[in-house]
Amino acid sequence: xxxxxxxxxxxxxxxxxxxxxxxxxxxxxxxxxxxxxxxxxxxxxxxxxxxxxxxxxxxxxxxxxxxxxxxxxxxxxxxxxxxxxxxxxxxxxxxxxxxxxxxxxxxxxxxxxxxxxxxxxxxxxxxxxxxxxxxxxxxxxxxxxxxxxxxxxxxxxxxxxxxxxxxxxxxxxxxxxxxxxxxxxxxxxxxxxxxxxxxxxxxxxxxxxxxxxxxxxxxxxxxxxxxxxxxxxxxxxxxxxxxxxxxxxxxxxxxxxxxxxxxxxxxxxxxxxxxxxxxxxxxxxxxxxxxxxxxxxxxxxxxxxxxxxxxxxxxxxxxxxxxxxxxxxxxxxxxxxxxxxxxxxxxxxxxxxxxxxxxxxxxx
Amino acid sequence: xxxxxxxxxxxxxxxxxxxxxxxxxxxxxxxxxxxxxxxxxxxxxxxxxxxxxxxxxxxxxxxxxxxxxxxxxxxxxxxxxxxxxxxxxxxxxxxxxxxxxxxxxxxxxxxxxxxxxxxxxxxxxxxxxxxxxxxxxxxxxxxxxxxxxxxxxxxxxxxxxxxxxxxxxxxxxxxxxxxxxxxxxxxxxxxxxxxxxxxxxxxxxxxxxxxxxxxxxxxxxxxxxxxxxxxxxxxxxxxxxxxxxxxxxxxxxxxxxxxxxxxxxxxxxxxxxxxxxxxxxxxxxxxxxxxxxxxxxxxxxxxxxxxxxxxxxxxxxxxxxxxxxxxxxxxxxxxxxxxxxxxxxxxxxxxxxxxxxxxxxxxxxxxxxxxxxxxxxxxxxxxxxxxxxxxxxxxxxxxxxxxxxxxxxxxxxxxxxxxxxxxxxxxxxxxxxxxxxxxxxxxxxxxxxxxxxxxxxxxxxxxxxxxxxxxxxxxxxxxxxxxxxxxxxxxxxxxxxxxxxxxxxxxxxxxxxxxxxxxxxxxxxxxxxxxxxxxxxxxxxxxxxxxxxxxxxxxxxxxxxxxxxxxxx
Numbered sequence: 001x002x003x004x005x006x007x008x009x010x011x012x013x014x015x016x017x018x019x020x021x022x023x024x025x026x027x028x029x030x031x032x033x034x035x036x037x038x039x040x041x042x043x044x045x046x047x048x049x050x051x052x053x054x055x056x057x058x059x060x061x062x063x064x065x066x067x068x069x070x071x072x073x074x075x076x077x078x079x080x081x082x083x084x085x086x087x088x089x090x091x092x093x094x095x096x097x098x099x100x101x102x103x104x105x106x107x108x109x110x111x112x113x114x115x116x117x118x119x120x121x122x123x124x125x126x127x128x129x130x131x132x133x134x135x136x137x138x139x140x141x142x143x144x145x146x147x148x149x150x151x152x153x154x155x156x157x158x159x160x161x162x163x164x165x166x167x168x169x170x171x172x173x174x175x176x177x178x179x180x181x182x183x184x185x186x187x188x189x190x191x192x193x194x195x196x197x198x199x200x201x202x203x204x205x206x207x208x209x210x211x212x213x214x215x216x217x218x219x220x221x222x223x224x225x226x227x228x229x230x231x232x233x234x235x236x237x238x239x240x241x242x243x244x245x246x247x248x249x250x251x252x253x254x255x256x257x258x259x260x261x262x263x264x265x266x267x268x269x270x271x272x273x274x275x276x277x278x279x280x281x282x283x284x285x286x287x288x289x290x291x292x293x294x295x296x297x298x299x300x301x302x303x304x305x306x307x308x309x310x311x312x313x314x315x316x317x318x319x320x321x322x323x324x325x326x327x328x329x330x331x332x333x334x335x336x337x338x339x340x341x342x343x344x345x346x347x348x349x350x351x352x353x354x355x356x357x358x359x360x361x362x363x364x
Numbered sequence: 365x366x367x368x369x370x371x372x373x374x375x376x377x378x379x380x381x382x383x384x385x386x387x388x389x390x391x392x393x394x395x396x397x398x399x400x401x402x403x404x405x406x407x408x409x410x411x412x413x414x415x416x417x418x419x420x421x422x423x424x425x426x427x428x429x430x431x432x433x434x435x436x437x438x439x440x441x442x443x444x445x446x447x448x449x450x451x452x453x454x455x456x457x458x459x460x461x462x463x464x465x466x467x468x469x470x471x472x473x474x475x476x477x478x479x480x481x482x483x484x485x486x487x488x489x490x491x492x493x494x495x496x497x498x499x500x501x502x503x504x505x506x507x508x509x510x511x512x513x514x515x516x517x518x519x520x521x522x523x524x525x526x527x528x529x530x531x532x533x534x535x536x537x538x539x540x541x542x543x544x545x546x547x548x549x550x551x552x553x554x555x556x557x558x559x560x561x562x563x564x565x566x567x568x569x570x571x572x573x574x575x576x577x578x579x580x581x582x583x584x585x586x587x588x589x590x591x592x593x594x595x596x597x598x599x600x601x602x603x604x605x606x607x608x609x610x611x612x613x614x615x616x617x618x619x620x621x622x623x624x625x626x627x628x629x630x631x632x633x634x635x636x637x638x639x640x641x642x643x644x645x646x647x648x649x650x651x652x653x654x655x656x657x658x659x660x661x662x663x664x665x666x667x668x669x670x671x672x673x674x675x676x677x678x679x680x681x682x683x684x685x686x687x688x689x690x691x692x693x694x695x696x697x698x699x700x701x702x703x704x705x706x707x708x709x710x711x712x713x714x715x716x717x718x719x720x721x722x723x724x725x726x727x728x729x730x731x732x733x734x735x736x737x738x739x740x741x742x743x744x745x746x747x748x749x750x751x752x753x754x755x756x757x758x759x760x761x762x763x764x765x766x767x768x769x770x771x772x773x774x775x776x777x778x779x780x781x782x783x784x785x786x787x788x789x790x791x792x793x794x795x796x797x798x799x800x801x802x803x804x805x806x807x808x809x810x811x812x813x814x815x816x817x818x819x820x821x822x823x824x825x826x827x828x829x830x831x832x833x834x835x836x837x838x839x840x841x842x843x844x845x846x847x848x849x850x851x852x853x854x855x856x857x858x859x860x861x862x863x864x865x866x867x868x869x870x871x872x873x874x875x876x877x878x879x880x881x882x883x884x885x886x887x888x889x890x891x892x893x894x895x896x897x898x899x900x901x902x903x904x905x906x907x908x909x910x911x912x913x914x915x916x917x918x919x920x921x922x923x924x925x926x927x928x929x930x931x932x933x
Contacts, residue, residue: 070895098490353501
């Protein structure tokens with residue numbers, strides 16, 4: 001009798017405890033991401049596994065990442081934040097943090113330790129570029145070219161400056177319709193040393209110089225504004241070479257089997273990751289924290305690399321990346337012989353100024 | 365109208381005589397009141413009822429349409445972020461003359477330090493940095509990095525203070541010192557609360573739980589101000605007990621600054637001895653001027669042009685965004701043109717107007733015959749044609765635009781056909797997309813139904829007998845059309861043109877996709893500033909100018925053609 005009572009009491013206690021913790025967390029979560037292949041890699045790598053563990057949770061996707069900063073600002077002004085977790089690139093995360101729209105967090109408190117025992121802040125290392133940013137993957141902006149359009153008797157392009165060489169490699173190029181990356185590449189090919197690029201680009205003369213270099217190929221450039229443009233232009237044979245995100249090129253090459261090859265030279269690394277909006281209520285915040293802890297551990301980040309050719313942001317995930325994906329990773333040593341890291345600080349300062357000049361130059 | 369006349373025995377028509385002076389007195393209604401008043405009352409009641417009936421719609425339109433637009437447009441002149449975030453600094457800067465070529469005085473840097481410290485605790489300083497970065501490149505990172513280093517100078521002072529007396533790092537000790545005894549001076553706290561409210565835009569309610577004494581507020585004004593900032597923020601934003609928390613680093617800085625000037629020998633409040641001990645040891649404390657502190661954080665803080673920018677953008681309202689929107693700029697030396705290599709907006713406005721006209725013109729040319737066919741074919745074939753006209757309406761805009769890409773690109777359908785026919789050689793295929801031509805073609809196609817439908821409904825009302833009559837009187841086909849039919853269809857052209865023109869002036873998705881660099885509109889830049897650069901002020905200014913352009917053109921149209929001449933059917 002006594003035993004049953006104790007057991008009953010114990011069960012009741014356990015149940016009430018269970019109920020209490022479930023009540024602490026909201027059961028719905030709105031995740032903002034990019035749609036397409038990237039979002040489905042997130043779905044398979046950690047959202048579906050998380051929902052399998054927590055069947056009570058429902059996840060709503062909002063494919064608004066490319067305008068997340070403007071929308072979050074508007075939500076904040078309206079005093080009604082409807083997003084729980086937002087996937088953004090690092091530059092946007094820095095701006096959201098600057099504007100007080102993203103929550104600052106402590107990596108070692110919020111994120112799991114690496115599988116190798118390293119603390120989260122060591123495991124992610126320098127990739128935590130802002131106090132609000134929880135990086136997931138490293139991607140790169142790099143060039144792809146059509147193998148069937150390489151002129152006969154000429155080596156396939158392997159140097160970033162081949163983009164600027166119309167004599168050797170005639171044909172159209174696709175470049176992004178914004179100064180970031182293009183200006184750096186132009187200066188590199190105008191003879192500026194890699195570690196001096198941003199010093200030069202910070203001066204009006206340097207900006208003129210970069211635009212002048214871009215001017216040598218201006219008539220042969222199709223300017224893109226969506227990441228899907230270049231793969232399409234390459235597949236249609238509209239351009240000979242073009243810049244885009246390496247994962248997009250991966251799907252053109254591996255999945256669509258187009259005659260396209262990668263040119264990894266001077267690829268520019270950038271990050272993609274989460275931010276938690278400032279001003280969530282406690283229940284939603286608790287759920288998001290629980291999810292982020294799960295979704296950014298060593299195994300899940302490595303799992304994501306099964307579905308898309310982006311490198312996991314944790315050092316401890318790198319050994320777990322599947323062998324057949326390694327050669328497509330921007331961080332693979334064979335691909336990473338000459339790389340560039342997006343200079344967030346520089347572009348936060350110079351973006352408006354250089355963009356004005358760039359757009360005015362484009363329109364001329 | 366008939367119910368109103370029931371208020372009096374005399375019908376409406378007679379009330380006209382009411383105003384005539386030769387009547388002996390005002391005409392009276394049955395109840396003895398003047399008829400005019402009683403009529404007005406009845407009419408007013410009816411008007412109110414009518415207003416009440418449309419009130420839900422009116423309020424809905426006001427709240428969801430007019431108010432947001434007005435709010436957004438207001439941002440084009442709003443600029444209170446500078447004076448709200450740096451209230452003391454902007455005041456202190458008023459006396460500074462940027463033309464001397466020297467950085468502001470130490471006093472300005474002192475005000476700036478305390479303003480910035482509060483702003484960085486409230487995480488508002490980076491917003492200001494972003495705002496000022498629109499005007500002066502590099503300011504954004506100055507605010508961000510300096511915001512991180514603000515604690516250093518206070519920490520150094522605290523280390524030295526703790527050597528003199530361990531209690532200087534203790535929250536309760538500070539609370540006792542700052543509260544003092546005697547008449548309290550709550551207005552200091554109240555003023556700081558107001559500053560924080562303005563800066564953060566949040567409503568701060570509750571009790572701070574701290575008020576300095578009059579004596580200490582007069583003796584150590586800077587310290588009390590910094591401590592009040594700390595108290596207001598801790599109590600009202602963090603919701604913590606002020607007495608139990610260690611003060612901010614800015615308070616130590618304030619203390620050292622105050623003690624340099626203050627004479628504490630006569631002070632008798634709590635912890636007066638500790639104050640006197642620090643005053644005595646002051647020569648041994650290593651002090652740094654705030655100017656050199658800011659210089660060590662970022663050397664540009666002593667650059668006068670940074671301060672001139674802050675000074676220029678101190679007022680609550682600015683013409684800066686509007687000037688930027690017309691390729692000018694508000695500089696400390698007055699209004700100037702932007703450098704040639706940054707001018708873009710006027711050109712884009714002109715291009716937008718020009719291309720919208722082109723699109724409108726091609727819509728008229730293509731739409732007129734189609735509308736004529738629609739109006740004159742037997743109804744069976746006219747219905748089929750109507751469905752063909754409406755079909756694009758039911759197809760997604762993006763699909764239609766992408767279809768044009770497939771058609772027009774160099775490896776596209778049209779070029780392939782031309783090459784196959786031998787009209788162009790494979791080497792020089794026509795460039796028909798990613799330029800103005802592509803935008804005009806795609807947008808004409810998308811906007812064509814907006815021209816055809818009003819034209820069609822106007823043409824339907826033109827009796828075919830007129831044309832026949834003209835011909836039977838000897839007119840040629842052309843004369844009959846031009847002199848008889850066309851003038852009657854002008855209202856349809858007017859309606860269609862206004863629709864097409866106003867729609868195309870604000871289009872941005874299609875030009876973005878097919879416009880390349882020469883076929884984009886001003887709306888593409890507005891979209892960029894709203895969603896990418898987040899310079900909403902500039903976006904709003906560009907939008908306001910665009911709106912003004914449309915209104916002026918509408919007005920001109922009304923003057924020249926007459927808005928009564930517009931018919932949708």
